Amino acid sequence: MISALVLQSGLLPEGLNVSFKLAPAIMVVAMLALFLGIGYAFRVADTEGMWVAGRSIGNVENGMAIGANWMSAASYLGMAALIALSGFYGLAFVVGWSTGYFILLIFLAAQMRRFGKYTAPDFVGDRFNSDMARAIAAVTTFLIGFVYAIGQARGMGLVGLYIFGDIGLPGLSGYQSMVVAMMAITVGYLTLSGMLGATKNMAVQYVILIVAFLAGLYAVGFTQGYSTVLPQIEYGQMIGQLSSEFSEPFVNESYYLWIATAFSLVVGTCGLPHVLVRFYTVENERTARWSTVWGLFFICLLYLSAPAFAAFGTDLYSENIGPVYGDPGMTSAAGDVIVVLATQLANFPQWFVGLVAAGGIAAAIATVAGLFIAGSSAISHDIYANIINEDASQRQQVLVGRLSIVALGVITTLAALDPAAPIAALVSYAFSLAGAVLFPMFFLGLWWENTNRQGALAGMTTGLVIWLIPMINEVLPTYIGNGEPYSATLAATVPAIGSALVAVPIVFAVTIGVSLVTDEPDMATKRLVRQCHSPEPMSRMQSAEEVAATDGGEPVSDD
Amino acid sequence: MVEKNTQDSPVETDGGALTQAAQSHRETNYLDREVNLLRPSTPFMREHLRVVWTGFVAWAIIVFGPVTLTYLAPGLMTTEMPVLGFPLHYFLVAIGAPSGALILSFWYARKRDALDRKYGIDHSVVETEDSETTVAADGGTSE
Secondary structure: OHHHHHHHOOOOOOOOOOOOOHHHHHHHHHHHHHHHHHHHHOOOOOHHHHHHHHHOEOHHHHHHHHHHHHOOHHHHHHHHHHHHHHHHHHHHHHHHHHHHHHHHHHHHHHHHHHHOOOOHHHHHHHHOOOHHHHHHHHHHHHHHHHHHHHHHHHHHHHHHHHHHOOOOOOOOOHHHHHHHHHHHHHHHHHHHHHHHHHHHHHHHHHHHHHHHHHHHHHHHHHHOOOOOOOHHHHOHHHHOOOOHHHOOOOOOOOHHHHHHHHHHHHHHHHHOHHHHHHHHOEOOHHHHHHHHHHHHHHHHHHHOOHHHHHHHHHHHHHHHOOOOOOOOOOOHHHHHOHHHHHHHHOOOOHHHHHHHHHHHHHHHHHHHHHHHHHHHHHHHHHHHHHHHOOOOOHHHHHHHHHHHHHHHHHHHHHHHHOOOOOHHHHHHHHHHHHHHHHHHHHHHHHHEOOOOHHHHHHHHHHHHHHHHHHHHHHHHHHHHOOOOOOOHHHHHHOOHHHOHHHHHHHHHHHHHHHHHHOOOOOHHHHHHHHHHHOOOOOOOOOOHHHHHHHOOOOOOOOO | OOOOOOOOOOOOOOOOOOOHHHHHHHHOOHHHOOOEOOOOOOHHHHHHHHHHHHHHHHHHHHHHHHHHHHHHOHHHHOOEOOOOOOEHHHHHHHHHHHHHHHHHHHHHHHHHHHHHHHOOOOHHHHHHHHHHHOOOOOOOOOO
């Protein structure tokens, strides 16, 4: 019954009425105009600017960009929903999505900056001297961007629908019209501005999203008598009053699934191409390190606040609408907009609810920007310029890049028109994929110089296969079967949401094993790895490859 | 934002009074030394990896410790904390882990800067040093 109602109102829960709202609409239009303006002001025409922002970005700015790039609709809207609906298990997402940055910092950030190319597949292709490996990495990057962005488009569509009502594009429902409109704007400014404009925008988007989120949290907490100055800590006292499902450990999901999820999200963080490319945009490796610290700080501001928002929302929901847990309980659609719902249930004026909603749009646009830049550079730079047309001019590359952003936008929009899986689930599959296929290549590639091409190819293939097993076992049946996994045992051991826990050790073992029984990589490759770790400073525009090939006096044959 | 000015001033201003560590840094050709996570081959790498592994162990305890303890001793871990009102496990996971990782990150970045100082590495004179060591930069054109 509930789900039927939800469908009728175009996915939005009853608590939020779908209609045109003037004040929030003006705010969102102004915000989008600002993004377009910044994109135009920092438009680019060369590949350096298009893919790595001219390597010009500083500490705090890159930190903000890391934060905005990272915090998507899944963080802004979905995080509180997960915590409210799945209780203690939801915290696995808070932990995985934040603490992974430390691993990124100590093992990968500075070394990646020293490597200094354009994209994540660049690293895989150049490090392992293999166009095959480059192609697998590029396809994985593209897949991740696509899967991940569907969720963002859904978030934008939901929030936009709330603010603008049904704009009624012919042949489409209200939600679908909004997805199309929002994606058109996002793609428009991205094709224009490339990475430089996107980075400048991300800093602005971070400010908007964090101000909106914290304003909502403080206002709800204060007016409802939940909290005063530090809601992030004060909600502890109300946990006792909420139902036990909110905090009791392992009632919803097992300990194993908790660990598997958190682990997958950590290694996924370290393997996501759109995260790694943020280190290519900074001036030097020291900036890469400190901007990671800043980035984590900015991320923590939201992630420490989300559980508090979830607690407030849960309490308001049970007071005003009905019990959150049990049957029927809170729907997942209501959960997905609980942050907005909470401000509405606390009886705030429309413009304020709109502000909180606008933050969600900013979050989604920033992440789509990062994903599309990474995805389109995989096509234009790694596949087109490196494999298909090696003599491509900068003009051609930028053109192919822009075209692929449009293509990504179109297929994402089409997939988001009828989203079959929940946002959080889609996003986690992308993390498992990045963790299983790309993370081991980055890690071993940088930290063990004897990792060779055969090892990398074997490892990546293994990772893909292990990732596919639960996708077929668990996810496929939701489309073509009765929704139940084919093998329950397999689903419990290798859960789709946390398959990297199983995959990563196996991929490491396969990569190391195959590397040991085949020839060591040549000296040029080893020197490349060594240059990534050398403490000797490098100039801004240099890549490790150039230094490794010219420095040291001995002749080195290089490709 | 930050305009990088290429100074022509020479790097050597300390009159040769180098520390032991800086001396060994000068004498090391990092391109000739193996990179191996488990067997560091240069003094710098050895010290750096000590910091990395210490941080990693602390991180693993902060991230997976509380939830594992909760699994092993649910009664103890779910007791309510005084004043804050959180059940202990909820606090350690929701607030302890993210803030712990943030503090560790700060600690690591500071440690690494200190290590750079100890070995006489300065990222602000990059352009100068670079022109000394690089024989033939190819003009920076991308392929």
